[in-house]
Amino acid sequence: MYTIKELYSLEHSLAKDYLTQFEYPWQALAGIKEFIIELGKTLDDSYQEVSENVWIHKSAHVFESAYIGAPCIIGPEAEVRHGAFIRGSALVGANCVVGNSVELKNVILFDNVQVPHYNYVGDSILGYKSHMGAGSITSNVKSDKKLVVIKSKTEQIETGLKKIGAMLGDYVEVGCNSVLNPGTIIGKHSNIYPTSCVRGVIPENSIFKNSGEIIEKETIL
Known part of the structure; x- marks a missing residue:
């Protein structure tokens, strides 16, 4: 339940070939910046390099008030809304939504990911059609500054x-x-209740109600 193969459908990301080099997703974090720079050089003319190492697909909608730091790739039909802050090292897939006051740093967003309202996503990888509700965030550094353990x-x-x-x-x-919290892994098709404080590994097809109550989803035939 930790591995890239178990978490992600790789055909839904331009990072497919990059991610196949690794067993665990966190192993890919250190090289995201360099990967995006090299990938950007191979993109076809449907993308425009709007500034150094920032490529935006011509069908994407990026509001003028959004900040796009390098390196960054924004995919087809993606929407980057008013006041979004992309600090850099961000691969934003096709049909993604990066909303108002959302901050991204060192991330891979698979296609159709939505981070639409007041989210912070740093040093993270979000799988196909994953969605973060308003105000939900990824905490990427432990309070004691120790190394992260999964x-x-x-x-x-x-x-x-x-x-x-x-x-x-x-x-x-x-x-x-x-x-x-730092090092949280959430398996496919799982749901996290609002206002939750999540840490550790949440199995796929689960509903996280609180730290003491994680239930398996019922299968509907």
């Missing part, structure tokens, strides 16, 4: 990294005003 009920994985946000699998729904 923790499940059965094991702990030392990452060797100080900064890791959250890894959201495909179709994850995060409720409004939730905080995803």
Whole structure:
């Protein structure tokens, strides 16, 4: 439930070839900047390099008040709304929504991801059609500044990294005003209740109600 293959449908991202080099998604974080710069050089003329190392698809809608830092790629039909702050090292997939007062830093957003209202997403990878409700954020540094450890009920994985946000699998729904603590992993098709404080590994097809109550979704035949 931690691996890239288990979390993501790679055909829904320009990062497919890059991500296949790694077993775990957090291993990809360190190279996102360099990956975007090299990928940008290979894009066809449907993208426009609007400033150095910033490529925006001609069908994307980027509000004039948005800040786009380098390096960055914004995909087809994506919408970057008023007051968005993309600090750099961001791959924004096709049909994504980056909303008002949203901040992105060192991230990969798969296609159709929505971070539409007052979200902070840093050092994170968000899978296909994942959605973060208004005010939900990824916390990417521990308060004690120690290295992040990925923790499940059965094991702990030392990452060797100080900064890791959250890894959201495909179709994850995060409720409004939730905080995803450093190293949070959320499996495919899982839902997080609003105002939750989430840490550790949440299995796929789960509903996170609180830290003591995580239930499996019922299968509808």
